[in-house]
Amino acid sequence: MSSPEDIARARQLKELEPLHEAWSNWTHARQSLEETLPLMQDPDPTMRTLASEEFTSLTHTLSTHISTTFPSLLVPPSSTRDLHALLELKAGVGGSEAALFLLDLLRVYVRYAGSVGWRTSIIQSSETESGGMRDAILEIKGEGAYDALRWESGVHRVQRVPATESSGRTHTSTVAVIVLPLSEDAESMSGNDELFKMEDVKVEVMRARGAGGQHVNKTESAVRxxxxxxxxxxxxxxxxxQHQNKRRAFQVLRARLMDVKLSQDIANRRATRRNLVRTADRSEKIRTYNYAQDRVTDHRIGLSLMNLTSFLEGDGVQDFLDALRRNWQEEVMEDVVGESE
Amino acid sequence: MPSDGITAVKQLFTRLVYSLGRETATRELKWMKQALIASHSPTLAAMLQRRLSGEPLQYILGTTPFGPLDLLTRPPTLIPRPETEDWTLRLADMLTPTPVRPLTVLDLCTGTGCIPLLLCHLWPPGSTRAYGVDISQHAIRLAADNAARCNIPSFQPAPYSQNVFIPVLGDLRDPDVFKRLLPPFDIITANPPYIPKREYDKLPVSVKNYEDPAALLGDPPDSEEQDGLTFYRLISKILRQKGMLRDGSIVALEVGRAQADAVEGILQQSAGLRNTQVWKDPWNVKRVVLARA
Structure with a gap:
C-alpha cells in the first residue's frame, strides 16, 4: 500500500527525471570533452583522428543541450498531462467524399493510438450509405492522449479524385476534428463538482413509447x-x-465542459500576462492532404511531408505531432522568458 | 459473410427500413452484426428475416441490457423493459444495505430475474438475499441462467460474502409458497402482468405473438374484473399476511399507464399501507407505486 504522500513523492521524482537526465548527460559530455582535448595533440595520427571525431560529436551534443534540451526543461509540466481524449470528427463540405475521408482519418488515429498502447473505442458513429461516416466520436484511453493529440483540432482538408468520380476531377472536402480532454472519472453520472451541477443538466429520453412498459418491447435507448x-x-x-447511452452522454458532456474550462483558463492567462501563444481556432484550416502531389502540409507550422501513404497507412502522423509539440514548447518558452524580463 | 448473399441482405434491410424507419433499422442492423461476431451461429439474412416477421430484436439477439447487466432473453419469457430498468436503478440508489445490515428481497413474477439481479449486482457483496417467484418453468430456468451469467449464486447456503438470488417456482395463489422463504421481507418488488384484455388485443405483433400472455394479461379470462388489476389485489392479500413485512419495509409495484391511482388505492385499502407514493418513468408515465410499511 502506498500513501498519498508516497504517490505525490513518486510523481515529483518522475517529473524531475528529465532534469536529472539532462544534467548527467551534460556533465558526462563535458568530462569526456576535457579528456579528449589532450588526445588531439597525441603523437599517434590515428589517435588524433579518433580524438577529433570524438571532439566533433561531443561539441554537437553540448550545443544541442544548450539550444534545445535545457530550454525545453523550462516548459512547465502540463496540467493536462494525465488526461485521456475524445476525438470528435464531423464531415464538412464535400458530401459523401468528406464522409469517406472521415473514415480514413479515423483509421489514422485508431492506428496511432494502438501503436502508443492506448485503447480506443468508437462510442458514436453515423454511417452513410456509401460506406463513409457523417460523424464519429472516438474515445482514446491512455495517459497523455489529450496532450499528444490536442493539436489535431481544426479543419482537415483533402484534395483528391473521389473513387466515385468518373471524369477524374479533383474534389476538395473537409473534416472538422475536435480533441476534447477526458478525465478518468468522466463516466460518472453524479454531478456537483467543478464542472457542473446535476440540477443544471436536463436528461431526456427520446421518442414517445405510447403506453410503454409491458405494452412495448421495441428497443428505444436514445438519450439527450x-x-x-x-x-x-x-x-x-x-x-x-439507455443506461449505457446516458453514461456515454455524461462522458461527452464532461469532456466538452472541461474543454470550455481549459480554453477559458488559457484566455484568462493571456489577458493577465499578454501571452503570445496562439489559441487554436477550430474553424481554421490546419492541414491539407493533397493526393495528386502525394503531400501532407500543416499550415500552422509550414511542415510538409512528402508521402501521403506513410501518413494514412503508417506512422507519419507522429512527425506532425512531434513538430507541433516542439512548436508549442518554443512558444511557451518564449513566453516564460518574456515574462521574466 | 459471403454465404448471406449481399443482395438478399440489402433487400431485407430495405424492407426493415420501410417497417421501422431508416434510423432505427440502421442501428438494429449494426447490433445484429455485433451479435453475429459474438455468436457465429445464424446468418445476417436469417436475423433480418426474423425481425421482418415481427420477432422482437431481443429474442433474435438473445440478450438485452439491463442497467450495467447484459441479460439473456428467451421466448416466451417477458423481455425486460427500459421502464423497469429505470425504476430498479432508482430503487437501488435509494437504499444502502451493508453486510452488517443486510436486506431480504422478494420479487414476484420475476421473469428473467432482472429486478433482483440488478439489485444484487449494485448493492455491496454480502448485503442482499433475494428471492424471485414465478409460475413459469421457462422463467425460472432463465432466471437461474441469468444469475449464473451475472456471477450471482442462486443456491443456499451461499458464502456470506456474496449476494444471493434464488429463483423459486411457485403460484402466488398458494399461501405456503412464502413460508419456505423466511419472511419478513425488507423489500417486495413486482412487475406483474397488468395489461387489460381489451388493450392486449391491440398490442403490436412483436409483443402479442412472441411474449408469454401469462406475463402480460392482467386478469384471468373468467375474472369478473377486466381492469388488469387482478394481480395487485392478489399481491395486497399476500402483503396483508402476518409476518410478510416488517416496519419500514418497502413495496415497489410496476403498473401500466393510468393504473397508478387505482393500485395506490388497493395498497392503501386492502393491504393497509397508507404511506404510498408514485414514481414516473422517463417518458413521464406514472409507472411505479411505492409503499412503506
Whole structure:
C-alpha cells in the first residue's frame, strides 16, 4: 500500500527525471570533452583522428543541450498531462467524399493510438450509405492522449479524385476534428463538482413509447442531455442500453465542459500576462492532404511531408505531432522568458 | 459473410427500413452484426428475416441490457423493459444495505430475474438475499441462467460474502409458497402482468405473438374484473399476511399507464399501507407505486 504522500513523492521524482537526465548527460559530455582535448595533440595520427571525431560529436551534443534540451526543461509540466481524449470528427463540405475521408482519418488515429498502447473505442458513429461516416466520436484511453493529440483540432482538408468520380476531377472536402480532454472519472453520472451541477443538466429520453412498459418491447435507448447554463447538448443512441447511452452522454458532456474550462483558463492567462501563444481556432484550416502531389502540409507550422501513404497507412502522423509539440514548447518558452524580463 | 448473399441482405434491410424507419433499422442492423461476431451461429439474412416477421430484436439477439447487466432473453419469457430498468436503478440508489445490515428481497413474477439481479449486482457483496417467484418453468430456468451469467449464486447456503438470488417456482395463489422463504421481507418488488384484455388485443405483433400472455394479461379470462388489476389485489392479500413485512419495509409495484391511482388505492385499502407514493418513468408515465410499511 502506498500513501498519498508516497504517490505525490513518486510523481515529483518522475517529473524531475528529465532534469536529472539532462544534467548527467551534460556533465558526462563535458568530462569526456576535457579528456579528449589532450588526445588531439597525441603523437599517434590515428589517435588524433579518433580524438577529433570524438571532439566533433561531443561539441554537437553540448550545443544541442544548450539550444534545445535545457530550454525545453523550462516548459512547465502540463496540467493536462494525465488526461485521456475524445476525438470528435464531423464531415464538412464535400458530401459523401468528406464522409469517406472521415473514415480514413479515423483509421489514422485508431492506428496511432494502438501503436502508443492506448485503447480506443468508437462510442458514436453515423454511417452513410456509401460506406463513409457523417460523424464519429472516438474515445482514446491512455495517459497523455489529450496532450499528444490536442493539436489535431481544426479543419482537415483533402484534395483528391473521389473513387466515385468518373471524369477524374479533383474534389476538395473537409473534416472538422475536435480533441476534447477526458478525465478518468468522466463516466460518472453524479454531478456537483467543478464542472457542473446535476440540477443544471436536463436528461431526456427520446421518442414517445405510447403506453410503454409491458405494452412495448421495441428497443428505444436514445438519450439527450442539455446543460442549461451553457446550452451544450449531447445526444447518444448507439448503445442498446439507455443506461449505457446516458453514461456515454455524461462522458461527452464532461469532456466538452472541461474543454470550455481549459480554453477559458488559457484566455484568462493571456489577458493577465499578454501571452503570445496562439489559441487554436477550430474553424481554421490546419492541414491539407493533397493526393495528386502525394503531400501532407500543416499550415500552422509550414511542415510538409512528402508521402501521403506513410501518413494514412503508417506512422507519419507522429512527425506532425512531434513538430507541433516542439512548436508549442518554443512558444511557451518564449513566453516564460518574456515574462521574466 | 459471403454465404448471406449481399443482395438478399440489402433487400431485407430495405424492407426493415420501410417497417421501422431508416434510423432505427440502421442501428438494429449494426447490433445484429455485433451479435453475429459474438455468436457465429445464424446468418445476417436469417436475423433480418426474423425481425421482418415481427420477432422482437431481443429474442433474435438473445440478450438485452439491463442497467450495467447484459441479460439473456428467451421466448416466451417477458423481455425486460427500459421502464423497469429505470425504476430498479432508482430503487437501488435509494437504499444502502451493508453486510452488517443486510436486506431480504422478494420479487414476484420475476421473469428473467432482472429486478433482483440488478439489485444484487449494485448493492455491496454480502448485503442482499433475494428471492424471485414465478409460475413459469421457462422463467425460472432463465432466471437461474441469468444469475449464473451475472456471477450471482442462486443456491443456499451461499458464502456470506456474496449476494444471493434464488429463483423459486411457485403460484402466488398458494399461501405456503412464502413460508419456505423466511419472511419478513425488507423489500417486495413486482412487475406483474397488468395489461387489460381489451388493450392486449391491440398490442403490436412483436409483443402479442412472441411474449408469454401469462406475463402480460392482467386478469384471468373468467375474472369478473377486466381492469388488469387482478394481480395487485392478489399481491395486497399476500402483503396483508402476518409476518410478510416488517416496519419500514418497502413495496415497489410496476403498473401500466393510468393504473397508478387505482393500485395506490388497493395498497392503501386492502393491504393497509397508507404511506404510498408514485414514481414516473422517463417518458413521464406514472409507472411505479411505492409503499412503506
Amino acid at each position: 442531455l442539455t446543460h442549461t447554463p451553457t446550452g451544450i447538448t449531447v445526444s447518444m443512441q448507439d448503445e442498446r442500453s
